[in-house]
Amino acid sequence: MKQQKKTFKEKLKNEMLKSGQFYVKLCFTILFAVIFVVIFVSNNGFNYCYATIYGNNFQSNPFQIHFIDVGRGDCILIKLPTNQTMLIDTGEEEYSLRVCEYITQYMIAEDMDKVDYFLITHPDTDHIGGALKIMQTFEVVNFLRPPVISISEYERGSYPEYGYDETYTYDNVINYAYQNQITMHFAIDGMSLNLGECKITCLSPTEEVKQSSNNYSVVLMIEYQNKKFLFMGDCENSIESRIVDKYGNNLNADLLKVGHHGSNTSTSQKLLDAVKPQYAVISTDGNSQYFPNAKVIERLNNANSQVLSTAKMGTILFTIEDNNIVFAKATRPPNYLAIIFACFLTIVLIVWENPFKNLNMPYFQKKIAK
Numbered sequence: 001m002k003q004q005k006k007t008f009k010e011k012l013k014n015e016m017l018k019s020g021q022f023y024v025k026l027c028f029t030i031l032f033a034v035i036f037v038v039i040f041v042s043n044n045g046f047n048y049c050y051a052t053i054y055g056n057n058f059q060s061n062p063f064q065i066h067f068i069d070v071g072r073g074d075c076i077l078i079k080l081p082t083n084q085t086m087l088i089d090t091g092e093e094e095y096s097l098r099v100c101e102y103i104t105q106y107m108i109a110e111d112m113d114k115v116d117y118f119l120i121t122h123p124d125t126d127h128i129g130g131a132l133k134i135m136q137t138f139e140v141v142n143f144l145r146p147p148v149i150s151i152s153e154y155e156r157g158s159y160p161e162y163g164y165d166e167t168y169t170y171d172n173v174i175n176y177a178y179q180n181q182i183t184m185h186f187a188i189d190g191m192s193l194n195l196g197e198c199k200i201t202c203l204s205p206t207e208e209v210k211q212s213s214n215n216y217s218v219v220l221m222i223e224y225q226n227k228k229f230l231f232m233g234d235c236e237n238s239i240e241s242r243i244v245d246k247y248g249n250n251l252n253a254d255l256l257k258v259g260h261h262g263s264n265t266s267t268s269q270k271l272l273d274a275v276k277p278q279y280a281v282i283s284t285d286g287n288s289q290y291f292p293n294a295k296v297i298e299r300l301n302n303a304n305s306q307v308l309s310t311a312k313m314g315t316i317l318f319t320i321e322d323n324n325i326v327f328a329k330a331t332r333p334p335n336y337l338a339i340i341f342a343c344f345l346t347i348v349l350i351v352w353e354n355p356f357k358n359l360n361m362p363y364f365q366k367k368i369a370k
């Protein structure tokens with residue numbers, strides 16, 4: 001065996017010295033590069049580079065809220081204390097793969113296998129663009145939707161009392177839910193869910209027909225351990241005003257998911273006076289002066305709210321620890337395997353190609369001459 005090894009080494013050396021030095025080097029370089037690519041791909045290297053960073057900061061905590069960064073759009077993943085999952089909106093379609101990857105990582109980490117409640121707040125694409133992909137990828141147990149009918153429902157004459165959305169994106173989502181017999185519920189003011197110690201109440205919309213799609217937004221209040229979380233969708237001032245008139249001081253909440261990505265059409269002083277949020281989360285990309293609007297930020301600052309935006313922080317996570325709300329920016333552990341193999345490949349290429357050979361350095365020249 002030893003003899004064989006020696007012969008191989010000698011043969012290789014002779015080969016390189018004689019004629020094929022360049023090609024031998026090239027073959028080995030290609031071999032190492034292929035090994036690296038295979039290992040990188042088989043270890044989810046591409047997903048690691050391009051996926052939305054999964055936030056595992058509060059892993060195994062029974063209550064978690066993940067504001068997933070989907071640019072100017074909403075996508076909120078909630079782990080409920082009943083060991084169930086709720087997803088509110090999905091962002092634009094272009095984010096759907098990243099959102100699916102994020103939810104998959106969440107499910108692995110939390111030992112979950114389905115989306116128990118999937119809520120679409122209203123038919124705009126920055127909220128439902130990825131909804132079809134979500135329903136195709138995960139088992140959705142309950143599908144919650146606003147009282148807005150799709151093109152197909154309109155043609156069938158279903159729910160004539162509700163408003164109507166003309167987009168095919170919404171129509172496809174609703175049709176998919178019918179075809180796959182996913183249990184559908186209309187989320188309407190007054191509806192509530194009691195899930196263990198957690199109570200979820202719907203504060204809007206009412207059943208009346210609205211002028212703008214934003215005003216169909218489903219507004220939710222989630223209460224858990226004496227903490228309250230208010231999700232406004234894209235509601236505008238007129239709806240905020242109605243909610244404040246109806247619910248008054250009951251709107252007081254620790255966290256406000258700011259309406260309509262921080263636009264000045266929402267987050268009125270009237271709403272802030274009633275909610276008085278400790279934290280205000282804005283889901284936006286920061287590429288426009290209107291989302292968020294400086295006046296909204298000023299109103300939130302004056303209300304002593306800590307403003308957090310996905311544009312600045314990426315994905316943001318919240319939980320409750322020792323009766324306090326805590327938050328964190330989603331961080332990603334380094335992919336050690338990829339780093340080790342990148343270092344390994346670099347060393348192999350340097351040693352093999354010997355980049356010093358062309359330099360006028362007597363030490364290396366000497367070595368090479370040997």
Ligand SMILES: [Zn+2]
Nearest residue numbers: 073126234260
């Ligand atoms: Zn929106």
